[in-house]
Amino acid sequence: MDGQTWLVLAALAALVMLAYAAVLLVRVFKARKLLVEAGIPLRNKALFWGAVIYTISPVDLLPDPIYLDDIGVLLIALKALHSAARRAGLDRADREDSRPAVAPKRVAPKPGEPAP
Numbered sequence: 001m002d003g004q005t006w007l008v009l010a011a012l013a014a015l016v017m018l019a020y021a022a023v024l025l026v027r028v029f030k031a032r033k034l035l036v037e038a039g040i041p042l043r044n045k046a047l048f049w050g051a052v053i054y055t056i057s058p059v060d061l062l063p064d065p066i067y068l069d070d071i072g073v074l075l076i077a078l079k080a081l082h083s084a085a086r087r088a089g090l091d092r093a094d095r096e097d098s099r100p101a102v103a104p105k106r107v108a109p110k111p112g113e114p115a116p
Contacts, residue, residue, distance in 0.1 A: 017067035024074035025055055031081040040088045051077035 032048055051073045054060070061069045 014067070017071065021055060021067045021070045021074060024071060024078060025052070028052070028074055028078050028081065031078060031085065034090065035081060035085055035088070038085075038088065038090055040084065040090070047077050047080050 028048065028051060054073050055070045
């Protein structure tokens, strides 16, 4: 492979890692929002904000095209937030049971029957 092919592959890998880091960052914010809405005090505020600042900050352990360190920090924060939710009794099954999985079907009335 020539140098240009390697450059394209490296750029593609960097974009994939950046997208994954962005998805994890959104999931960390959603997990924090869930805990705050449930009224659970966050003992891991420093971990949450540290992970967010580290991800956004240009100062990293690895240069910025390599997002593996950012992804690792976000995964640690997400795991801590999920364990806090588990300890508080919030579970993914609880959230999924509270909202209907499928909207009820509307059936058209037969001719001559009153509408519901």
